[in-house]
Amino acid sequence: MQPVLVFLSTFFIELIVYFTLIKKEVKENIILYCFLINAFTWPLANLFYGFFNLFWIIELGVFLVEFVLIKSLFRIEWKKALLISFIANLITTFIGYLWMVIFRVYTSA
């Protein structure tokens, strides 16, 4: 159950970023596209992390893949797609990283 909640949390956070940054240009299917993008990158990222444990490289890969998918699905200019992908991943990474730090401090106390 927890992976589903974690996925949904990531999805909602990215959805807010998408809504905030592209709602003026794109009116339709934001939720569907956001869900598809996350349903593609999130499980694969977790899978690769489970095998290789290369967090930053995997996160960079997610950022680049999401950039391409945002650009293709929303049909917006590449600079904007890059910005959206960067901000969305920066926020989720930051929250996750913060949580990881708190979790480690808590469990090692």
Next chain:
Amino acid sequence: MEKTALLMFVFILIAIPLVNADVIMPGTHAVTINNQITNINDFPDYAFVSICKLGSYSQVKIVGSDGKIESYYKFCDVSVYAIPKSKFKGVEDMEYNFNKIVNESIYISGGDEIRENFNDTYYNEKTQEYFNSLSAKKVISGISSQKTLSDSDPTKEITEYYTIELNKNINQPNLITSIKQNYFIYLYVLVPVISLIIIIYIILKRKNK
């Protein structure tokens, strides 16, 4: 609109502790390690106890005739000792002595600020003396009770088997078996594949228009 925003905000507040981000600390799960001594009945004159040491904290548990070593908190340094039955006075007696040593190992240091310190050297010396008085022999060390695995790892349970000898301290199991029942890994592949197919379909459909 305001209601939706409020609901989203509440959801995020609840979910923040669960967010591992796209990838940060991806979903992991703890797998219990069952530890078992296979030949415990070869030593009828000995009582076997497992001892968890975590800083100044110690806990003692008896190892039953089935050889099963009880699990402890995951950060515990767990060892198994063989004690001649003639000298073994029970788990409570051992814990009493451990606590006594712990209390003796704590001293107060002065200075600007008075604080408690724990003297590790004293503690180790005294516990060793105590084990010597019992003629205890350390037969296994470095036992783990838990292992953290990625959610994409199908392992559900691990059992580690130890074949002991009284004059030898082993720190590796002789046999490890695992039960693989976690089929989550298939979802981690299936969901992205389906998503990719839909994405490609959407893009192609647009191009054909």
